[in-house]
């Protein structure tokens with residue numbers, strides 16, 4: 001049906017040639033069209049000569065009536081023009097604008113109604129909740145003002161100080177933020193079976209998608225069980241000499257800076273150190289990023305941490321709207337990663353073939369599991385075998401999770417030590433006493449004896465948790481305590497260590513750096529699940545012991561030899577990068593370093 005107005009001018013109806021082809025009836029001053037028409041007007045006073053007027057978009061058969069009043073206006077007998085162009089009829093500019101406005105208003109009202117409906121999910125289920133009004137949901141401050149995601153989550157937590165949980169929206173997706181430590185414990189540990197997965201894409205979009213963070217259910221359990229032995233006490237002990245080797249390289253760099261009186265960027269230096277440690281301890285390779293800042297290994301690390309605008313958008317989508325990436329089969333991972341990790345795996349396999357003794361690192365463990373499964377033709381009940389995809393994905397994960405988390409903690413710790421000289425002196429006293437008692441040697445057991453160092457690291461992880469929030473997905477229906485509402489499988493749940501660590505109830509004056517919060521008595525005085533830098537329960541950080549040993553070792557070596565102070569480039573307070581998920585300094589952490597006299 002032609003529903004645009006049709007204006008017929010000067011219709012000497014008999015001259016329509018061939019009239020039958022588009023006029024099915026002409027009667028009572030009405031003309032009935034039955035198909036699209038292309039008509040030329042040879043001459044006319046009121047319309048441009050030879051202009052073609054086209055009736056478009058008229059799916060045949062086209063029928064419409066033309067009001068007889070319009071016939072009366074005909075002024076050029078013997079000629080006719082059919083103008084079916086909507087805009088020609090609404091020639092008046094004002095009318096056009098008005099119609100456009102009506103359309104926009106209509107679309108806006110429709111969008112608002114749909115958004116209201118979407119953002120009513122928690123309220124209609126009796127759960128206290130936020131009420132955003134744009135498609136950005138509660139993340140609008142991140143997109144519009146650049147506020148980092150953990151701060152936005154903290155704002156939400158603070159807005160509901162008396163609630164155990166709060167419903168909110170990541171873009172359009174309903175998400176339950178759990179505030180109450182007891183309920184957090186229930187979710188992470190006691191009722192883990194209901195919340196064992198993280199939010200992830202179900203359809204894998206890359207060969208790097210088969211790692212512990214993304215795997216679900218039985219597949220995750222199977223892979224985690226096989227990987228856990230990487231971090232046994234014996235394996236960790238055997239890694240200490242490799243960590244010491246990297247610490248010596250860092251030491252010689254710092255010595256140069258100290259003797260030259262230059263400042264150094266603790267963030268960049270720590271990142272290069274922790275990357276080299278991962279290279280040695282996990283892959284048996286010298287990444288050499290401390291000596292060569294432009295090494296391929298360091299550059300890949302930078303791409304992972306700073307994937308650019310496109311990467312950020314894809315990461316946000318992965319986190320907020322994974323189904324979209326799944327539908328279009330798009331991976332959020334930057335393109336250079338897969339070839340890099342494929343090469344890393346091949347290189348490691350190749351040089352191991354020519355070695356007489358077997359290595360004792362993570363890569364060897366992975367290769368052994370794969371080879372054993374292949375030889376014995378093992379098929380895992382969970383449906384995932386330890387094949388090359390699983391190896392590639394997990395070496396990628398260990399690379400990502402392994403260097404930035406520890407590097408951030410080491411550098412924030414040095415920053416706080418520089419700003420708190422009394423804490424630094426007390427720590428130096430402890431590490432020197434313990435080193436002296438052990439002839440300068442650092443062993444697994446010596447490192448465990450450094451109690452004040454542990455308190456200092458714990459306080460750094462409280463103030464600057466590298467994983468400021470943790471997500472889970474409800475995997476089995478779960479009735480929320482104190483409510484008649486049952487969480488459906490698939491509902492997202494978010495726990496926010498950053499917010500708990502900055503809650504006045506548990507940590508008075510939370511901005512203050514105070515390691516005394518972690519004396520055994522003070523820890524005892526706090527409720528359980530109020531300190532979560534490594535998460536908790538069966539899915540907690542698999543490498544927490546490795547990370548603690550590495551951080552203790554390097555901080556012992558540094559603090560015993562050097563003094564750290566703020567310099568002209570030190571930012572107080574530190575500026576943070578915007579629009580991201582973590583707490584990352586924007587301009588690095590620049591400190592002055594002095595070699596202590598005893599070591600000259």
Ligand code: HEM
Pocket residue numbers: 212213224397398401402403405406409461465466467470471532533534535536537538539540541542543544546547
């Ligand atoms: C200061 C250092 C680190 C911190 C604060 C940290 C924190 C975390 C957190 C909060 C989680 C999520 C836990 C949960 O969901 O309950 C996690 C998971 C994980 N972390 Fe760490 N991490 C650190 C270092 C490392 C290192 C050095 C590695 C590897 C070498 C690593 C590998 C992993 C892996 C593989 C997972 C996933 C575990 C799973 O889902 O089974 N992390 N980490």
